[in-house]
Amino acid sequence: xxxxxxxxxxxxxxxxxxxxxxxxxxxxxxxxxxxxxxxxxxxxxxxxxxxxxxxxxxxxxxxxxxxxxxxxxxxxxxxxxxxxxxxxxxxxxxxxxxxxxxxxxxxxxxxxxxxxxxxxxxxxxxxxxxxxxxxxxxxxxxxxxxxxxxxxxxxxxxxxxxxxxxxxxxxxxxxxxxxxxxxxxxxxxxxxxxxxxxxxxxxxxxxxxxxxxxxxxxxxxxxxxxxxxxxxxxxxxxxxxxxxxxxxxxxxxxxxxxxxxxxxxxxxxxxxxxxxxxxxxxxxxxxxxxxxxxxxxxxxxxxxxxxxxxxxxxxxx
Numbered sequence: 001x002x003x004x005x006x007x008x009x010x011x012x013x014x015x016x017x018x019x020x021x022x023x024x025x026x027x028x029x030x031x032x033x034x035x036x037x038x039x040x041x042x043x044x045x046x047x048x049x050x051x052x053x054x055x056x057x058x059x060x061x062x063x064x065x066x067x068x069x070x071x072x073x074x075x076x077x078x079x080x081x082x083x084x085x086x087x088x089x090x091x092x093x094x095x096x097x098x099x100x101x102x103x104x105x106x107x108x109x110x111x112x113x114x115x116x117x118x119x120x121x122x123x124x125x126x127x128x129x130x131x132x133x134x135x136x137x138x139x140x141x142x143x144x145x146x147x148x149x150x151x152x153x154x155x156x157x158x159x160x161x162x163x164x165x166x167x168x169x170x171x172x173x174x175x176x177x178x179x180x181x182x183x184x185x186x187x188x189x190x191x192x193x194x195x196x197x198x199x200x201x202x203x204x205x206x207x208x209x210x211x212x213x214x215x216x217x218x219x220x221x222x223x224x225x226x227x228x229x230x231x232x233x234x235x236x237x238x239x240x241x242x243x244x245x246x247x248x249x250x251x252x253x254x255x256x257x258x259x260x261x262x263x264x265x266x267x268x269x270x271x272x273x274x275x276x277x278x279x280x281x282x283x284x285x286x287x288x289x290x291x292x293x294x295x296x297x298x299x300x301x302x303x304x305x306x307x308x309x310x311x312x313x314x315x316x317x
Contacts, residue, residue: 004272005135006050006057007127007164009155010043011087012112012144015067015074018096024106032097039074040094042141042169042261045299047080049265049287052302055272058083060126062119062144065090085122087144089113096257105257115147124158131162136187138268140169140261149177160184167271168223169264171195179222186223187271190264196228207236207245211317214238225277227267227284229260235288236317237281243317244278246285248308253292262291262300282312 016039019032039048047059059082063071068084068091075082092112098105127137137159139152152174156166165187168178175191179199197204200213207230214226215238226238234247266287270280286308287300294301 003055003269004274005130005132006047006055006138006268006272007060007130007135008043008047008050008057008138008140009060009123009127010041010141011062011115011123011139011147011151012092012142013039013041013044013061013063013068013071014092014094014109014112015071016040016094016096018098020098020100022099023101024097024099024104030097037070037074039071039078039080042264043138044075044080045258045261046138046140046169046265046268047082048078049262049291049299050269051078051080052300053266053269053287053305054302055265055269057081057138057268058130060085060123060130062087062123063091064088064113067091067093083126085119085126087113087119088116107257112144115144120147120151120154124154127155127158128162131159131164133163135159135162135164136268136272137164137166138169138264139166140264142170142172143174149174152178153181153183156184156186167264167268169260175199179217181222183221185221188225188227188267189217189223190227190229190260190267192229192260193231207233207315208317210236211238211243211245215243227281229263229288231256234313235263235281235285237277239277242278244281245315245317246278246281246312247315248285248289248312250289250292256292258294258299259288259291262305263288266300266305278314282309282314285312 092110263284267284270283287305290304
C-alpha cells in the first residue's frame with residue numbers, strides 16, 4: 001500500500017544550537033565545546049523523524065531572515081522536502097547547554113517573530129494546495145507570538161474541506177482551546193501528562209485516570225483519537241473502540257529531548273501507511289524509546305525504533 005501524503009506544519013521554527021559546558025555558573029564566561037546545529041521546531045522534527053523511519057513528508061515552515069535561510073539550508077541538507085512561507089522578521093534560535101559534570105540540560109528558547117495576518121493567509125492557501133483525500137496534516141510545536149489559538153481550528157477546517165485530517169500536538173492556550181472546541185473532530189489530539197493535568201484541572205495519576213480523561217475528550221467530539229504521553233510509563237491511547245497503554249521501558253536513558261516528536265512522526269507515518277490505531281501507538285512508542293537512547297537533542301534511531309516494535313508491551317485499560 002502506498003503511503004498517504006503527510007504534511008507537517010511548523011509556525012515557529014528554530015535553529016537549534018547545542019553544546020557541552022563543564023559547569024553552568026553566573027557572571028563568568030562559559031567556554032563551550034563544539035556546537036551542533038539542527039533545524040528545529042515540532043513539525044520539522046516530526047518530518048525529520050519520518051525521514052529517519054524511511055517515510056516521506058512535506059514540511060511547511062514559516063520562516064524569515066538570515067536564520068530562516070540557514071534553516072532552509074539545513075533542511076535541504078537532510079533531504080527534507082520543505083515549503084517555506086515568508087513570516088517576516090528573523091526565525092528564532094534556541095540553545096541547549098549540557099553540563100558535563102552533572103549531565104543536566106539547560107534549554108534557552110527565544111520567542112520568535114510576531115505572527116502577521118498575511119502570513120496566515122499564505123499558510124491556509126498553501127495547506128489548501130496540499131489537501132488530498134486521506135492526507136494527514138501534523139501541527140506540532142508552539143505558535144509564534146501574536147498568533148491566535150483559533151488558528152489551528154482554521155487549519156483543521158481547511159484540511160477537512162479538502163479531504164485531509166489533522167493531528168495536533170501542542171500545549172498551553174492552544175491546547176486549552178482545542179479541548180473546548182466544537183465541530184468536526186480532529187484525527188488525533190496528543191498531549192503529555194503535565195499538559196493533560198493542566199487541561200483537565202483534575203488529579204490524574206494512573207494510566208486508567210489518563211485514559212478516563214481521554215474518554216471525556218472523545219465523548220465531547222474533540223478528536224477521534226486521544227494520545228497522552230506518560231514519559232517513562234509509555235503512552236495512553238483512547239479511541240471509540242479501545243483504551244490502550246503502550247510501553248517500552250529504557251533502563252539507561254540519555255535524553256528525553258525529541259522523544260515526543262519521534263513518537264508523533266512514527267505514529268503519523270504508521271497511520272499514513274494504513275496501520276490501525278493500536279499499531280500506530282506501538283510504532284510511536286518504539287520510536288520514542290529509541291530517541292531517549294540518543295544524546296542531547298537528537299531524534300529517534302530508525303533501525304533501533306523498528307527493532308523495538310516487537311518489544312513494546314500493549315495493555316488494555
